[in-house]
Every structure is written in structure tokens, then in C-alpha cells.
Amino acid sequence: MRINTNLAGMNKAYLFAEIAAKVAAYAKENPDADIIRLGIGDVTRPLTPHVAAAFADAALAMGTPEGFRGYPPYEGYDFLLDAIIAQEYAARGVSVGRDEVFVSDGAKSDTGNIQELLAADALVAVTDPVYPVYVDSNAMAGRLGRPTAGGGYERLMTLPCTPENGFAPQLPQEGAPDILYLCSPNNPTGTALTRDQLTGIVAWARAHGTLIVFDAAYKAYITVADVPHSIFEIDGARECAIECCSFSKNAGFTGVRCAYTVIPRELTAQADGRTVRLGDLWRRRSESRSNGVSFPVQCAAAASLDDTGRRETQALVDGYLANARIIREGLAAAGMTCYGGVNSPYVWLKTPAGMSSWAFFDALLRQAQVVGTPGAGFGAAGEGYFRLTAFNTEDNTRRAVERMARVFGHC
């Protein structure tokens, strides 16, 4: 048997495992420690009553002769496609057709699978720090060459996003990539690209023939007017971009699983002298690989988009945003430097006193019994930073911030 050596040779996904091991060891040594976790990237509040009822009603209907349904349509039921188009696009003045929306089980799957549309030797660019799925999926497919000692890959183009460049990637001067992954609002930095920044990136991508994969999983958290909710709000994006969205972080679907990707009709490429639509390739690929998303899940997703669902879902997001504000303002008042947290559930903290992100992780756990995520785990440009999330309860968030301010404030 010959196995996929690209997969076998990958850098180890040690980040969250290493964090869990360190926290477990500390908890064993200190059984009475009241540890507060601000490292989790998972939502914690339950599905809203309206969404849960729609989910349950659809499941019960499946148990009746009239309500039973077999395989769903590959790209999603029309009722969900129409709700997505109306609420997520038309309501913002963006025109999207039914044949351009593809429902799936997750933005992780979609952002991981999208690379299957590309040539085997396509050049890949990601921002640094980065949500690791974009890198790992291309590494497995053999596009990135060998891992490097610094945690990257030989053929991976990394575009640092730092306070100095306003967390907007510095675009390559030469050697344009075939694909550029963007995530806005961003995991892990919690910052979001403004309309001007995104306009510049779209113009650059069009000029260089680069495909943008725009991960908008956190768009529900946008509170600022000049941050676009969709890349398709930018002129020309329909010729160069794919957008991946999710019900996970707004409607609390991390355990339910539903997402969607938009691929505009204008997005084409040449193959053997023919013009090919990327949406047709994605449809072809998805029909071969998936049998769609279950009826009850799609009913629950659609319920999150009607009037009651949107009202309830917004309350969930507002609750997490309130926690983000507690973190951001509390730490800033204690003299610490924070980014993000305004259009996102993540706050990107500059580690105090120039500590490395892992040294700060250890100090924070031992001295304040608070857990977060070292920025270096998301890429080299994350060194010296630390990710805190707003997904714990308000009470725990307040207590964690008080402890951090007491131990690390004004140092």
C-alpha cells in the first residue's frame, strides 16, 4: 500500500491538544483551581426556541408518511436557498441567484474542499496568522511542498497581518498566487477588513487572476458600517471571489451543522481551451462527494432567517459581543493593548512585557487560572499575541478580565 505522503508528512496539529494537555496537568496539580476558559472557539448558548422548534417539528414530520423525505437536493432545498438570498444578500442590496448558492454541512468543509477546484500545482496564499484549515487542506493535496522548521511550508505564500499594516494583508509584489484565502471578520485576530481595504484586494486579485476564497463565518458580528458583510458588496468581486458562510457562529449551529457557499456565475477559468464556470465544477464535485444536508437541519437554518429567528439569533450574537467588549475595555483599562472584539467574538491581545505567546499562556494559567490561545499557534506573525474568546458566560468573562488586570495590568 502506498499512502498519501503529503498527509503523513504534515506539521502536527498540536495547538489545541497541547493546550488541553497543559491545562489538564495544571488542574491535576491544583485540583481546587477555578480555571476560566477563554480559549474556546465554540459557541456555548443553546439554539433559540424558535429554531429548536423548527428543528424538532421537521424531525417529527420525517416520522410520518406525508412528511418523510429521502435524499435532499444536493445544493439545498429551495426554501433555504431563497431565505439565504433574501436575508443575507438581497436585504443588503446584493443580487445572488439560486444556482449560485450551495448549502453544506459546514464552512470548515467548504473552505477545506474548495482547493479541489484548483490545479495540483496551484500557488496558495494565506494571511498570517491564519485559520489552519486553509493551509492543512492544501498541504494534504500536495500543493505546499515540504513543511519548514518555522511551521510553514516550502510553497506556501504567507501574508503577515499585523497592527502595522492594519491587519490587511500586504499583497505580493511578484509571483501572484492562484488562490488567496481571506477571513473577515478574522479568526484569530478579531479584526475585519474595511470596504476600502477589500476594494483594493479585489482589484489586485482581478488584475492578477487570483481566486479569493472569502470566509465570512463571523459576518453576523459586524457592527461597523464600513465593514462589508459580503465580498460581493465590492464591485468586481463576482469575477474573482467565492464566499463561504456558516450558521455556526450566529445561530449556534456548531453542533447542528449547516453552512453555504456562494459561487457567482461570472467566476470562470480556462481549461483545455474552454471557458469553465467554477460554480459548475463545484456542483459536479459536490454531487460526487456528498448527499446534502438533512431536512430538519435545513428547516432549522431557514427558521433562523425568518423574523423571529433573526431577532432571537441577533440576541445570541449581541450577548457574545457584550462579552468581547468586557474583555476589550477591561484589558485596555488595565493598560494592555488589544485588537479586534468590535466586529468579532475574538480579542487579539498583545502579550504584556514582550512575553512570547506560550510564556504568556503559562503565566496566565499559573497566575490567573485563565486559559486562552497562544497567537504563535496560528502562524509566525501571531508570536507575541494571544487570542481570547467571548464564548464563555458573562460572569466568567468578567471574572477572567478582573484576574488578568490584577496580575498583568500596567506591567
Ligand code: PLP
Ligand atoms: N471558518 C472560520 C474562520 C472559523 O473560525 C470556523 C470555526 O471556528 C469555521 C470556518 C467553521 O465553520 P463551520 O462550523 O461552519 O464548519
